[in-house]
Amino acid sequence: MFCPFCRHSDSRVIDSRTSDDGLSIRRRRQCPECGGRFSTTETASLSVIKRSGVIEPFSREKVVSGVRKACQGRPVTDADLAILAQKVEETIRATGASQIEANEIGLAILPSLRDLDEVAYLRFASVYQGFESLEDFEMAIADLRLQHARSLSDSADSAS
Ligand SMILES: [Zn+2]
Numbered sequence: 001m002f003c004p005f006c007r008h009s010d011s012r013v014i015d016s017r018t019s020d021d022g023l024s025i026r027r028r029r030q031c032p033e034c035g036g037r038f039s040t041t042e043t044a045s046l047s048v049i050k051r052s053g054v055i056e057p058f059s060r061e062k063v064v065s066g067v068r069k070a071c072q073g074r075p076v077t078d079a080d081l082a083i084l085a086q087k088v089e090e091t092i093r094a095t096g097a098s099q100i101e102a103n104e105i106g107l108a109i110l111p112s113l114r115d116l117d118e119v120a121y122l123r124f125a126s127v128y129q130g131f132e133s134l135e136d137f138e139m140a141i142a143d144l145r146l147q148h149a150r151s152l153s154d155s156a157d158s159a160s
Pocket of ligand 1: 003004005006007008031032033034035036
């Protein structure tokens with residue numbers, strides 16, 4: 001990129017450091033022409049295509065606010081929600097995609113939320129997957145029971 005002071009077309013990196021969350025790199029640069037110093041931040045781009053077609057950057061805050069409603073009155077802390085949003089971002093980034101549909105975020109949220117709180121999970125799933133009847137809830141609950149049975153037999157296996 002151009003030097004912001006003199007528009008020289010080249011700059012030299014004098015320092016690079018990764019941010020604490022590991023998601024961005026900050027570089028300190030110096031212009032060889034005028035000696036001016038400036039910083040750049042580099043992040044892997046991840047954008048979300050909303051149902052309306054609007055594209056916006058992925059935001060963990062939006063994941064948290066989307067899930068928070070489903071967690072009202074449940075023993076879920078802000079820290080739990082922050083970890084959930086981080087897991088969701090990692091899951092999506094692991095696919096290698098730089099653009100995702102908004103509904104894929106919902107899909108990535110469901111398994112993490114199920115591990116966190118099953119009531120919140122049912123609430124979220126009912127809105128996100130558009131549950132229309134008691135049968136939809138019954139099927140989701142039957143799924144949860146199946147997961148429980150599996151995890152019980154898993155721990156029985158590892159104990160024997
Ligand atoms: Zn310069």
